Every structure is written in structure tokens, then in C-alpha cells.
Amino acid sequence: MRSYNRRWIAAAAASIAVVMLAASCGGSSSGGGSSSSSDGPAVAADISVPLPAPLAVIDPTVDTAAGGTVYGVLFRSLVFNGLDGPVPALAKSWAISPDGLTWTYTLDTSLKFQDGSAFDSADVLFTFQKMLTAGNPHLGTLSIVASIEAPTPDTFVFHLKTPNAAFIILSGGKSIVPSDYYQSVGADGFSKSPIGAGPYKFDSAVAGGGVKVTAWADYPIKQPFKSIDFVPVPSPQAQIAGLQTGTLDVVANVAASQVETLKSDSKLKITETEGNNVAFIAFNTGQAPMSSLDFREGVDLAFDRDAMVKTLLSGHGVAAGGLITQPTIGYPDLDAPKYDATAAKAAIKKSGYDGSAINLTYPTSVLLNADLTAQAVASYLNDVGVKVTLIPLDYTTFLQQWAAKTIQGMYIMGYNNGIDADTIISSLYAGGSRVLFTDDAVTTAVALTRTTSGDVRVKALKALEELVMETKHYYAPLMMPNVIYASTAGLPFTPNAFSPMYAAPK
Amino acid sequence: MSPSMTALRRPTQSAPEIAAPKNSDGSLLRVENLRVEFRTPAGPVPAVDGVTFDLAPGEILGIVGESGSGKSVALSSIVGLTRGEASGISGSAHFGGLDLITASEKELRKVRGRDIGMVFQNPMTSLNPVRTIGTQLAEAISLHYKGLSRSELKDRVIAALRQVGVPAAEKRLGQYAHEFSGGMQQRAMIAMALVNSPRLVIADEPTTALDVTIQAQVLDLLVQARDELGASIIIVTHDLGVLAEIADRIVVMYAGRMVESGSVYDIFDRPRHPYTERLQACLPSLETPRKRLLTVAGQAPVLGARPSGCAFHPRCFLASDICFTEDPASTTVGDGHVASCHHSDLMAAHVKEDL
Amino acid sequence: MTRYVAIRLAQAALTIYLILTLTFVLARMAGDPTALLLPAETNSEDAAIYRKALGLDKPMFEQYIDYLKGAVHLDFGRSLRGGGPALDFITERLPATLKLAGISLVVSIILALGLGLIIELTNSERLRTFILSGALLREAIPAFVFALMLILLFGVKLQWLPFIGMNGFSSYVMPVATLSSATLALYLRVLRSNFSDERSKEYMRTALAKGESRSYAIIREAFPNVLLPFITVVALNLGFLIVGSVLVETVFSWPGVAYAMVQAVTQRDFPVIQAGVIMIATVFVIVNILADIVSSKLDPRIELS
Ligand SMILES: Nc1ncnc2c1ncn2[C@@H]1O[C@H](COP(=O)(O)OP(=O)(O)O)[C@@H](O)[C@H]1O
Ligand SMILES: [Mg+2]
DSSP, X not given: OHHHHHHHHHHHHHHHHSOOOOOOOOOOSTTOSOOOSTTSOSSOEEEEEEESSOOSOOOTTTOOSTTHHHHHHHOOXXXXXXTTEEXXXXXXXXXXXXXXXXXEEEEOTXXXXXXXXXXXXXXXXXXXXXXXXXXXXXXXXXXXXXXXXXXXXXXXXXXXSSOOTTHHHHHHTSBOOOHHHHHHHHHHHHXXXXXXXXXXXXXXXXXXXXXEEEXXXXXXXXXXXXXXXXXXXXXXXXXXXXXHHTSOXXXXXXXXXXHHXXXXXXXXXXXXXXXXXXXXXXXXXXXXXXXXXXXXXXXXXXXXXXXXXXXXXXXXXXXXXXXXXXXXXXXXXXOOOOOOHHHHHHHHHHTTOOOOOEEEEEESSSSTTHHHHHHHHHHHHHHTXXXXXXXXXXXXXXXXXXHTTOOOSEEEEEEEOOSBTHHHIIIIISSOTTOXXXXXXXXXXXHHHHHOOHHHHHHHHHHHHHIIIIISOSEEEEEEEEEEEEEETTOSOOXXXXXXXXXXXX | OOOOGGGOOOOSSOOOOSSOSSOTTSOSEEEEEEEEEEEETTEEEEEEEEEEEEEOTTOEEEEEOOTTSSHHHHHHHHTTTTTTTOSEEEEXXXXXXXXXXXXXXXXXXXXXXXXXXXXOSOHHHHSOTTSXXXXXXXXXXXXXSTTOOXXXXXXXXXXXXXXXXXXXXXXXXXXXXXXXXXXXXXXHHHHHHHTTOOSEEEEESTTTTSOHHHHHHHHHHHHHHHHHHOOEEEEEOSOHHHHHHHOSEEEEEETXXXXXXXXXXXHHHSOOSHHHHHHHHTSOOSSSOOOSSOOOSSOOOOTTOOOSSSTTGGGOTTOOHHHHHOOOOOEEEETTEEEOOTTHHHHHHHHHHHO | OHHHHHHHHHHHHHHHHHHHHHHHHHHHHTOOTHHHHSOTTOOHHHHHHHHHHTTTTSOHHHHHHHHHHHHHTTOOOBOTTTOSBXXXXXXXXHXXXXXXXXXXXXXXXXXXXXXXXXXXXXXXXXXXXXXXXXXHHHXXXXXXXXXXXXXXXXXXXXXXXXXXXXXXXXXXXXXXXXXXXXXXXXXXXXXXXXXXXXXXXHHHHHHHHHTOOHHHHIIIIIHHHHHHHHHHHHHHXXXXXXXXXXXXXXXXXXXXXXXXXXXXXXXXXXXXXXXXXXXXXXHHHHHHHXXXXXXXXXXXXXXXX
């Protein structure tokens, strides 16, 4: 039962984190027109895609979980968070007040919902009012919102408590629901027959928490698939088996160890992209010896990260130089620390570490290949004279200790970057509920990333990452596993970590 | 006294007969040299050896002997019930011209329950606890007489229960063994044994498990079966007093062998084996209450630990050197009176003295 | 009988009450769900607001009373994840689980009784060894692995049977085979020992003395007696079926309660967990009462009182 849970969480967490496939058949520029068909699909197909967990409801205003993939297909948001940053979607444009506290979106009211009803700011207001209700899980990402208003049908305004450049990602990514329809059918009615403005329309529920969607003819970009069946298939093994028999067409998060076998099957295509998950070590800097910069630096230098990628990820990944991953907006591209056992030993010696064993906690799931990774870490640390006691915890227990900041010593964790670097920043740098250090320099650097934009922000992000990693060694980043997709050969898609399986604006 | 048993005639459409009314020599059952071996860790050991007796139609034969002397094994082997367990069965048991020892299982099945009815010691456990008395009785008929209608079957079952004195028989058909008293259970068992009007009824300690007050009633039923149906009866009992009253002939068994057999008078008045005499010594007088079990000083040998020579010698007051070494042969000591004792003549003298 | 049913229902109600309480205690002991429900970047103030909105800030006892009040009206609240009524989430899925578990139960009983009878009737030591070692081999393989083996062979290699979801008769074959074969060895052992007990009973001698054949006596006389303890064992092992369902539903993407429950547990979705546990417990209790009634119908010695 327990090991089963772990498998499930691993599959679920990984799958939710990485939206599965993209049909980046080139779109036109924002706002519409027909797509160039040259790199589009030759034949519109019906495909089946596994969901790692059944959908309890189909309602993006109350659910932040399993629906991620499905919501991206059924609904549209104010902006589309693409690979190269946000592009207009329901909003034509946006403006930020000089103090960064007022965000004004100009809406494209020529757009319609799938039932033909018109779209305007009342729909946006309704959606965000729901999300800002006490108890709504969206509150977590919208916590900096002070108030909202819809002054005209085509304008919508957020007033913030503090400025944050990443707010475009946080607010712009929320699926908008049609206010009139939602209110007329109620929450349960909406969930049974949802209507959005996304590229695919709700067709029917699939037994056991799946959903079938069909391409919406009025979506501005032609879609590569006629229909998509989202079928709940929780077992990763069954997902692969389904792919091999042609029952399923796309499987995300294929285990690295399976890649070679699947590659030999000519009916399948394997695609690999950089992932947005990072494995790292964190220090409880309130305790000795982790409070010592020398000690942390020593630990940081103790790992042969390339060798770890080779053995632990079968080569399907990269050595990490920071916590922000390649596909994430604001990726600073830091080099991984050089493996230097001699320097590591010297630094640790300098720190005055007395050789007593230090707790090394890790979650047995979510962190990829958890037990082996933890053992490898312990072994490298042992080589440089650091003794650790491994403490494996089941993910939920870990999560609670983590949130309560009660983890002693050090911990290893695998964490998913969101779309924007701010996910990592707010949870691991900015003094939030999981941060085990206090550092004014970091606070200042974080603030800079939130009050700047464009190239300046990218620079600020790089500076922040360098400060946290290379100067202060608050974390020792380890590896970033690739995301591996397997799909039926000949499907028109090029997956990446962010584009869902519809033709997206660029 | 129960109503007349004449209602227990066989159904008219009778199945082809397997056994004739009697053997060619006029007996109903003739057992010769019956030997039954069981497998033990020390090799095959006979539990019954050299048992020989015959039974005339309408005769009542009593078998006595201490517990473990092989009475049940001998009787069940006659009807083939030990075939699964015994490692060797030899000798013969001619019943109405058919040798039951060599007969096929199929032939035996036709004889069992139709020509030979059996009654056992423990009616409670001998009846199936989860099937109604009615079903079990009806099955006893329908196994042998196919094609009887339900109502015919039911009538016969009710009649059979009435014959053995089960009151309100109709109501009791649908009841289970546990809803019957011990006496009523044994009546039902007897009804089951008599339901096809058998030529032979084998009753292995039919009263041992019953209340003293009921024992006589149950025995009466068996005598009645002989008197009214003309059935022969073999009855095993520890109660020599009972045998004195009802049996025509008696077989005494000790350690798997017959040590003496003869008429009731031979056995009671002229015992020629010391064991028989000892058994009688246990017989309660009118003043002392009946004892339930036979008690003879000393221990009966256990299977596989048979003493040399005469198996009874360790307990025998007449034992001499020869008894330690030589197995005594069966000798005819009177008309139809056989004993296996080196000192049967001494016994004759000894008994006379007593008189 | 009515009195018996009344008493059993009262017992069942007590059982369910205890399960309700236990579920509540265990779920709350497992920790605060907000850590799992909210994104990592949520600050503690917002988490507190969220906790309050869910009523998780109230004193435990008050939460417990609210929870019991709701349970009486079959209201377990709304799913913390999806927002829909927790009970609906379970009841929608219950039929799929009941169908799978029910069919598997029936198949496992028929399989065990059929094979058990064949073993007894032929009385062949070799056949017995063959069947039993097959069943033991199956027992030794975890359900999860066995299911995957079936999928690889009949689903992927031979492509005879579907293995994703519940679509028609053929989709039942592998899940039912997995579930019903898991208990086969146990059942065969139970049957074997019960049969050898019954075979040596005196009523069997009576049966043979009546003129029954050995096979007839095994089927008509011993079998009804063997059935009684067998039903008890089957009823006691219903728990296996539920644990098995969790794995089987997951591997075969079965749209049942079990894997929705596993998901709810990992997400600390209390209302769904509670609704699910209560539903399963209720089914369990009902089936146990039914088993009692059935065995009492079969065993005239048991009086329902
Ligand atoms: N199935 C069997 N297997 C081995 N030994 C048996 C079996 N049945 C009876 N015996 C042995 O045979 C002997 C005679 O038993 P039995 O005929 O039952 O005695 P009783 O005279 O009391 O009826 C006993 O020693 C008993 O242990
Ligand atoms: Mg006996």
C-alpha cells in the first residue's frame, strides 16, 4: 500500500508539473488568423492521452490539481504563458503602473466562448472573485492581490499589496469561465458540462474521471487533433503498455530506464526535453555546522554531478548550477559547481565541523530515484569527511515538516519550477514558509527581480541565483532530470515543458 | 410397543436383486476367516483375524468383547466400509450367494441400505447435521428405488418413522438431527436402516450412547424387526444381560479374534473360554445396578502389541506354559459351540464346580 | 429473525460509528492538509485563512461533532480538491468497484469450490499437488506484479484483452482474474482441511451404509457441511478483496472507489476519505450480515437470535 502510494505520487506530481505535449504547429502571431499549415498535421487525428489521476471536477475556479492539462485545452486565460514569455490571449495588452501595484488588462471583447456567448470583463471579474474567496486553493498564488475591479467591459484591474513582475504569470495563467453560464447552471452543472474559450470543447465525460474534448472550430488557430480523449491511467506501467498497444498516444514522464526498450519499437517516437524539476540539497542554516559558509561550500563542491546524471538518470538530465531550470522564464544558466574533493575537504575542515553525524532527510517520492540519490549523496559526503544519517520520509510527512521548518540538518528534495522563476523565488528564496535562512542581501536581490522587467529582470534573476548559490551556498543544486515523452510515431507534435497539446499562440 | 412394522415392505417396482434370499447352505450370512489389516508404522497389523460365523435367516447374533477387540472393524468390513482404509481384507462373507468381500463396489452399494441396514452407536453424529431427517430418510429409499414420486417417498418416510415410534412424524420430516432427542435420533437411524425392509440389520452398539430408559425401547424395535420383517440381526453390545434376553447366538471377540461362539445357553451356562467366563462375572446381578462397560482385570492388548501364544494369557487365571507359546486353535466343544483355548476342558470342569 | 436483524443492524450502526470516529482521528492525526493543498509559495497567513475556510481551525471536538452531524445526513462535506460533494465522488464510483469486487468474489468462490470438489472427487494426490502449487505460486506473486504480467502477456504481447478502464465484458477478464486468483490458495487449503474433517465424520459412514457412492456422499453430505466454514472464511477475507481492489483498480485504470481513495489519501482530502471509508465500511458490514444470514440458512444448528 505504502509503496503504491509513492508510485502514485511520483507519477502524479511529475505529470502535473509537466504539461504533456505540444502541437507547436506554428501559430500566427497573437490574436488570430489561420495558422500556417506547413508544419501542421497532415491529418487531424483522434488521440488518447492518459491522466495520472481522475478528475474530481472540471472547474478551474475551484481546482488547482489534476485538471492542469485539461484546463489548458478547454479554457483560455488572459495571457498565454509560452516558451518565450507571456503573449496575448483573452487580453489584448496589459499595463503596469509605475509603482508596480496596479495591473490593467485590456480585453479582446471580440472573442467568444464556445457556446457563442460574448466575452467581457464581467467574466474575468466573476472568475477572480471566485478564486479570491476564502478557502479557494488559488488564493495561494494570488495572495498579493489587494482588490480587483472591472471598470469597463474591456478593462480589468488588479490592485496589488506588493509589486511582483511575475504577477503576469500568476494572474495571466488563470482559466477564465463564462460568468452567465456558470451562474445559470451552478458549480455542479458547470463541472458536468463546462464551457470555456480554449481550443477544444467539452464533448463528454469519460468513465472514471476522464474527459473527451473535440477541436473547437472557432478557435483562431487550427488544431492538430480532431479530438482528445483524456483517460485516467494512474499506473505508469499501464501507460506504457497502453502506448505499446496503441490504446494511448502520448505518455509523459517515461522512466529513463525504459527509454532504450521503447526506442526499439518502430511504432513509437521518443522525445526528450529539458525538464523543470531540480534535485538539490538545502541546509538548515540555524544549526552548526550548516551555519558555516565554509561547510556549505565544501558540501557544494563534493559532488561529481555529471557522474550522478549518468548513473542516477541514465544520462537523461543535466548537472544543475542553480534551482531555476532551463525551460523556466528567467533561466539564468549558471554553470554547475566543479567537482573538487580536495577543495571540499579543505573547506569542511576550515568550517570546524566536528565530524558528528548530520541528519539528511529526503522524501521517498517526488524526488526522482529517491533512495539511490540519497545514498549517492551520502557516499560523496562521506568521501569528503561529512557523516550523515539518512532519514527517508514519505512525501506528505516530509511536506509537513518542510512547511513547518522543522527539518534538522540538511535535506534533499526534488522541486518543480513553475512557469516563471518566481515560483522558486517565492518558495525557496524570499523568506517564505520553507526558507531555512535569513539574509538581507537575498531579500534585496529578490525585490529587484520583482520590480524589474525584460532584460533587466533577467540580469537581476541571474544575480540573485549567483548570490544564493555561488556566494552564499544556501543550496547545493544537484541535477535536473529531462522530461521524456513517448508517443505514437507520426503524431504532429513537439513537446516541451509548457505548451499544452494545442496549437498555441506565439 | 410400536405399531406393526408390516408397512415397511419393499416398494413393488423392485430393482434387480443382487443377493438371493439365502446362501446355498441355507444361511443368510456366512463369514469365513475374515482378516482385516491396517497399515501401522510397524507394518501391516491385523485388527481382525480368523473371524468365522454364520447367521440363519431370522436369527439374532450378539457380538461381545472389550473395546478395541475388532467388532466394528469386522462388521464394517463385511459390508465393505473399511475398503478405503484397510491395507488388506481377506476371507469371505457370503450373503445371499454373493461374496461381499470380493464383490464390486457397485454391487455392494446395491446391497448396502437395501438388503443390509446399519445402525451405529452415536445417532447424533451418525446423522448429517445440515440435512433434514426427512431428506436423509427419503434418500435411503430413492438411492435404491428410482422413480418413486415425491409423495410416495414422503408417505414411505412418514410410515417408517411411525413404525419406529417417532410421534408426529409428518412434522418432524423437516427437522434436523439436533432438534431430536437422543432416543428419537436413534429411532430415526433405525427407521433409516429398516426403511427398505432389509434381510439383515447390523446394529453396532445401538444403545451405548442412549439413556438407560430408552435402551430397552430401542432393542425392542430391533426384536420387532426380526419378528415382523423376518430380518436377521447382528448386534454388538457390552450388555451381556441384553444378549441373554434377545440373542440366539453369541460371538465373543478378544484382540481381533473370536475366542468363543455358541448358543446363548452355551455361552452363559457352559463357557469354554476363561475370557467368556470373566465377562460373565461382570454381569450385574439383580441387586447391583448394571455397569455400563465390561471390566475384566488387566489390560486388553493394543493393536500391534499382541502377546505371544494365546493373546489372553497375561490376564488368564488358567494360563500355563503352552499358553505363552502356542496360539490355540478353534475347537468344536459342543454342537455349534466353538472355543479357542488350550484349557477348554479345564474350563468345563471349572464351570461345573461353580454350579 | 427480525429480532436478529434488528440486533445486527444495531451492531452495524455501532461499527459504523466507531469507523467514523476512527477515520476522523486517523485523518486528523495524519496532519494538516493545507500543506498539500496549497502551492508551496503560499505564505502562512493565506494558509491560515484557507484553514479557517475549511473549518480546520476549530477545536478538534467541534470539528468532530460537525462531522458526525454531517454524517447522519450523509453529508461529508465537499471535496477539498475538487469542491464537489465528497459523497457523490464516491457513490459515482461505487458501482464500478462493487461490480469488479462482486464478480471477483463470485468467481473466486466458484473457482475454489469447483477445483476443491474436483480434488476431493478424484482424490488424486498428483492433481491436488498440481492445482495447489499453481495457486500457491499465484499467491506468492503480489497482485500488482501479477496484474502487470497479465497486461504484458494478454494485453501487449497477444493483444487479446483490453487493460485500460471498464469497457465491456473483456475488460473485466484480467482484473477479475487478478483479484479472484489471489485468495485461491487460501480457499483451497481451507476446503481441503474442512473436507478431510468432514470425510471422517460418522454421518459419512452412515451415507455409505445407506448405499451412497463416495462421490455422491462427498457432494451431497460433506459439501453442505464444508460450505459453512468456507463462507465464514470468505467473509473474513473480504478485506483482502478491498486491499486487492486498490492495486487492481490502479493498474487497470478501473473507475472505482479504491484508486480515487488512494488519491484522496495522498492529498489529505478528508471529506472524500471519510465518505469513502464509510461507504466501504457500510458495504463491508452489509456483506458480513448477509454472510451470517446465508450461513445460518445453510446451518440449521444456528438460530438467528
Ligand atoms: N481405520 C483404521 N486404521 C487403523 N486402525 C484401526 C482403524 N479402525 C480401527 N482400527 C483399530 O482396529 C482395532 C479394532 O477397532 P474396533 O473394531 O473399532 O474395536 P471395537 O471392538 O471397539 O469396535 C482398534 O485397535 C482400532 O484402533
Ligand atoms: Mg466399536
